[in-house]
Amino acid sequence: MNRLQYFLHAKTQFNLHSPFVYRLYTEVLFSRAKGAPHGRFAEVVWRLERHYNIASEHLDDTAVFDTSDGRFLVVDRPHRDEQRWQSIIADPQWQVTIDLFSVGLAVENPRLHKQHFILR
Numbered sequence: 001m002n003r004l005q006y007f008l009h010a011k012t013q014f015n016l017h018s019p020f021v022y023r024l025y026t027e028v029l030f031s032r033a034k035g036a037p038h039g040r041f042a043e044v045v046w047r048l049e050r051h052y053n054i055a056s057e058h059l060d061d062t063a064v065f066d067t068s069d070g071r072f073l074v075v076d077r078p079h080r081d082e083q084r085w086q087s088i089i090a091d092p093q094w095q096v097t098i099d100l101f102s103v104g105l106a107v108e109n110p111r112l113h114k115q116h117f118i119l120r
């Protein structure tokens with residue numbers, strides 16, 4: 001997916017009908033916070049660690065979190081390897097996937113329905 005396609009499909013918090021994703025979007029991903037590191041991947045990892053008060057397991061371009069809301073997988077630049085990102089989206093292990101273009105987020109939580117979001 002190129003950046004133009006992303007912007008044509010991306011939604012904001014006003015288009016979210018999932019309470020879980022709305023809360024994650026507004027309280028964690030795009031809340032005002034001082035001290036966030038530079039770089040979108042590092043910032044998302046930092047925000048999740050701070051919100052859930054836990055540390056993540058870092059691999060090269062991914063981070064994994066086990067939280068009270070489920071297991072999170074954060075992928076740096078998911079469209080760099082489109083086939084890998086599409087396999088994560090299709091994998092039944094991940095109920096919710098969120099595409100922020102420069103960062104991909106997958107959530108494993110059996111209480112959630114399988115959904116994919118493209119968000120700004």
